[in-house]
Amino acid sequence: MLQIPIIDFSNFASDDETIKQIYQACTEVGFMYLKNFDISQDLIEQVFNTSKHFFNQPLEIKQKSAWSDEFSNQGYVGIERERLNPNKPGDLKEAFNITTQTQQPYIVEFFQACTNLANQILEAFARALELPVDFFANNHNQNHHTLRLLHYPPIQTPLLPEQTRAGEHSDYGSITLLFQHDEISGLEIQTASGDWIKAPAIPGTVVVNTGDLMQRWTNNKFCSTKHRVVIPENTNQSRYSIAFFCHPNDDTQITCLPSCINESPMYPPISAKEYLLTRLQSTY
Numbered sequence: 001m002l003q004i005p006i007i008d009f010s011n012f013a014s015d016d017e018t019i020k021q022i023y024q025a026c027t028e029v030g031f032m033y034l035k036n037f038d039i040s041q042d043l044i045e046q047v048f049n050t051s052k053h054f055f056n057q058p059l060e061i062k063q064k065s066a067w068s069d070e071f072s073n074q075g076y077v078g079i080e081r082e083r084l085n086p087n088k089p090g091d092l093k094e095a096f097n098i099t100t101q102t103q104q105p106y107i108v109e110f111f112q113a114c115t116n117l118a119n120q121i122l123e124a125f126a127r128a129l130e131l132p133v134d135f136f137a138n139n140h141n142q143n144h145h146t147l148r149l150l151h152y153p154p155i156q157t158p159l160l161p162e163q164t165r166a167g168e169h170s171d172y173g174s175i176t177l178l179f180q181h182d183e184i185s186g187l188e189i190q191t192a193s194g195d196w197i198k199a200p201a202i203p204g205t206v207v208v209n210t211g212d213l214m215q216r217w218t219n220n221k222f223c224s225t226k227h228r229v230v231i232p233e234n235t236n237q238s239r240y241s242i243a244f245f246c247h248p249n250d251d252t253q254i255t256c257l258p259s260c261i262n263e264s265p266m267y268p269p270i271s272a273k274e275y276l277l278t279r280l281q282s283t284y
């Protein structure tokens, strides 16, 4: 049975064994849990508190900072507005997208901490693929990342057929860091054989998954695994999570890496910006 590995990240810079584990996770699962990474649990807790405080406000207040378009891709996204699976009903969640323009103190600090961790992970990926260590990080230095606070409210209305908290999808960017809270899980990932396995919250860890652009870049060596958030048994509880979506620089051409190609590349080159805009346009 396929499992999502838990990898100790503390010695990533010097330990080849860590790099091997990361390579295996990216090629076989597309998901991993990291523990002993450099973001304090206190800071993560502060951001969850900020998130709860924000979503607790009346809808009229939240709507004042409503998401307006995929070009700025920031602000409040109301319940059922987004369909991560465009063929299914709207997702039973609300979200707040944050880019580098935000001023809120804990958020600014957390955004920076996530950027640093993402760069370390990108460095580990480069080593795993025997590329120059700063290959991926150099293509991510213009800060096009998005931090997303997510709230899945208690289910109060009857569900539409096949409606869920987040429809099955793969992430669009290069990597995603996902912080889960409490025991109220629901995150599931799809294995190559099509089964769904649970990805519960594990205290002290961050979930890391590789997105579509990383899959393209590596010519399918690293997998962009489908995942979803299902309705829990106890429908009265809220679920909170925080996702940090890493995006390469807008003008980075995502061209299959020669070292990952056996016969011919599986994808034509595409700029990171063009790919992300196309995907965002299909989900709102």
Ligand SMILES: O=C(O)CCC(=O)C(=O)O
Binding pocket: 150, 166, 171, 178, 180, 187, 227, 228, 229, 241, 242, 243
């Ligand atoms: O909330 C979660 O656990 C996952 C959310 C997710 O997959 C996404 O927003 O892309």
Ligand SMILES: [Fe+2]
Binding pocket: 169, 170, 171, 227
């Ligand atoms: Fe996702």
